[in-house]
Amino acid sequence: MSSTEGLKSRSKALKPLVTARISKSEEKKSMMEEFEPLSPASRLYHERSNNCVIIVIIGSKMKIDPIVFKAGIEKSLVKHSNSRFSCIQVMDKGGNINLVQTKVDLENHVYVPDLDPNMDSPDQFVEDYISNLSKTSIDMSKPLWELYILNVKTAEADALVVFKIHHSIGDGLSISSLLFACARKISDPDQLPTLPFQKISPKKSQFNWWWIFAKIWMAFLWFWNTFVDVWMSTAVIMYLKDVHTPLKGAPGVEFRQKRFVHRTVSLDDVKLVKNSMNATINDVIVGVSTAALSRYLNRRYGDGEDGTDTKINNLPKNIRITASIPVNIRGTAEIRKFAEMMENDETGIKLSNRNGYVLFPFDIALQDNPLDYVHHAKSVIDRKKQSFGPICAFLSSMLIIKFFGYKVAVALFERVFAHITVIFSNVAGPLEEISMFGYPITYIAPSVYGHPEALTLHFQSYANKMTVVLGVDEETIPDPHQLCDDIEKSLKLIKEAVISRQ
Template sequence: MDNQCLDEGTSPPVSPISQSLNSSILSLNIFAVFELETPITEFEVQEICHKHILPLNIRFSSIMERNKKGVLRWKKVFTRAEDHLIVPKFPLGLARETYEEHLREYLSKICCVKFSEDKPLWELHLVKYPSLKGACTLIFKASHAIGDGYSLIRLFFKSFQRADHPSLPLTFPKLSLKKQGNSTVLGMGKKMLGFMGKCVNTTYDVVESTLRVTCLEDRPSAIRLQSSPNKEIELFKPFNIYSVTLSLERVKQVKTKLGATVNDVITGLLSYIIHLYTSRKTKMDQCGEDCSVTDSNYGAANTNMTLSVMLNMRVFEGFTNIEDMIRADAWGNRSRSMFIKLPTFTNLEKVNPLDFIVKAKETMDRKKNSMVFYFIDKVLNAAACIRGQKGMEKMVYLSFKNASTMISSVIGPKEKMALCNHHVNSFYFFLSGIPQSITFTSVSCMEQLKLVVTMEKGFIDSKLFSSCMDEAFDDIFKVAFENSQDKEYNSNITKTRTCK
């Protein structure tokens, strides 16, 4: 059929950030995976597209196209749901464990496929085979140019219902990045010192962020390959995927015990996992695969590694919960990177797993006592003014490439979800197209915390890394709640061991 397009006066332009996320050097895609308790039909999925996805935002029925003036705009085109629905075929009669492997391989496969330029940048994949967590799996794939994770949460909010009370809306936890603590500061002297400290932190963070998105990059390590000149190879690499589900209540208990936040606990966990993996991978490389790796502190690499943390900038625009964002229709790409140095401990040093959370809390508290968040867009806009759109695209690309790894988090509803009366057993998301060998995503949903890691095939030892993830969680909870020496550690919780 013929394309139906809006006139140029009503076709919205593609924002510079969205252009940067779907450019010749960077192509970020978001994958949301829903494992349903009962099979859903293709007709039901198409109805969801027509009723909820297509009417939600013009970007779901538009392509990127330059007008006669060279301005890139969202051009409205005729869109059929069936053209965006893909149903893969697997062999019949296999065990659930085998279908689980097929699902993982299928996810890796579709992550390496770029979107067609003549269709809107989204797809739905219906895997009509059982997995370990459901009777079928619905995969939503969308270009990050359409919107960020919190934009897509709006889509899920409109499409899904509460499993227990379908007539009631889903509810979400509050959002806050404000530094916790006593808000009362005694004396003008302390206020002045606090203001000066914030100015120092802001200056340091602005300089660090500017260098990080221009020329400062991490050295090669067990989780970071030497940079390749072929960006196409960097962006579209097959990977292994592994996920761990934790009780959100258990994570909150650790958070409360250490006076931290959930984000502090997650960041500390990632640091500890990477510490275990780099230590053991270094030892295996030194003495062969038959070498024992029971000593987790042997051969810890003294390599500075940086974690790129994706922030939801709406928090700094006055929003305190997702319901406010939904009512305000706060669509778009408002996620930005914040850089955090991962702690690396010296060789053969006895490391308490909680040290990593304490160190993460200290770093995050210092970041919160900074105004760098309000300067991030100014730095990007300055690059666009000086070097044009290509300059901004390069900076956004380097914000990922120059860091060792990254994490992106979203907050899902508190209640169990249902889609067309099909209960959702498991929900997680991840990203593809990032020039890193290992990435993390986390989602708190239905009173669970789901942590997902994607690992580049042929470089990251996925079996070793997944075992380190499992061990890290066990160690953290054991030390926090069962270790008899925990009281002595807790009394000195403000002291941090020497890190490099």
């Protein structure tokens, strides 16, 4: 599909709809329940240049019975009245979008293609099939989600489930938490999955001059770091942009078909590096990504020759590659609340988009010591943790929408995305193996498309695995599997460097 064709198809996706009331009982609902305005943050995901759709690929250890899986969806995601999975989004005459409750017909949402179990190259078929899903928009006359059940055996799974969910329904954290609320531990089918939450250190009650000085110094650091992050975001909007590299997509890349590939590595290897370097998992995977991107670009600039093994540096000087990293600003979502929401129609929390972002500059270079990639990532991330930059980014976008309208807000977002190169995300998954509606899960691979970047890097932990998911524009990155190899190789080199120094 060409950029022009994609632009036309997406521009026709959102238009005013005439909806009838579902039933007489629905007529008794209040106007607030029947017509709930879509939040400004969610509304931004309907703009042509930011019409984002979340893809979640789930591998199953068993062949899936569509009837059983659809029954599970009906009893969970679309059961309760608070769910955006049972709402259509209607544009009124004023251009506002409202959420309207409707009756969900699963036949219009769940698709089960008839596949040849003896096909050649099933992994390639699945990859092509999921890639083709990014060609089309979701029909606005129904709730904005679709589900595909692929009963084909691949190298990692006996069957796959692919969720296609419009980003206006919710952000990555709320969507993943809701899906995890549909799952149960394999070891204890009555228990919800356990997610890793950051522990809060107990507050110390010592009041002395050193304590007061430390508090003042910390307040200054927060203020200064926030100022730097806000200035950096402003500079990116105004003039500061990444140089053109083989990772940088051309204008219109948001309308082109994307390809999604993944690679599963050992989470224990990541934790080994984390514990040895007194870092976090996020520090390690950012460091690994920096090493992998350096390795990949060195090969591309060297006309395909892997100079990282021969120490031949093909990288131009002063390469600037920036990633936008979404940051949840509402606190950690608890999947138990989502589970209660599905059990009780009157309680629970609603899906939403409440993400700020940080701009992370990748230090692209060939380092003699692989651990330097992690050291640099940790130093930058530690500083950004002591900043209100993500909150300022979210609040400023809401203020811009309120006072200047969506067109101005979208124009500013377009400049940010046009000036950076990568979308990066890390989602913490269950600590133990889980099943969904009775089907044991072997891996989880989320991604997103519809934004103006040629490369999206997602990391998803699950039990003792870490799945790396790449969403790429093939015209820009024709060899995504090679980049997966570089990520796996970079983790191995960093792990070996950690072991050798012990």
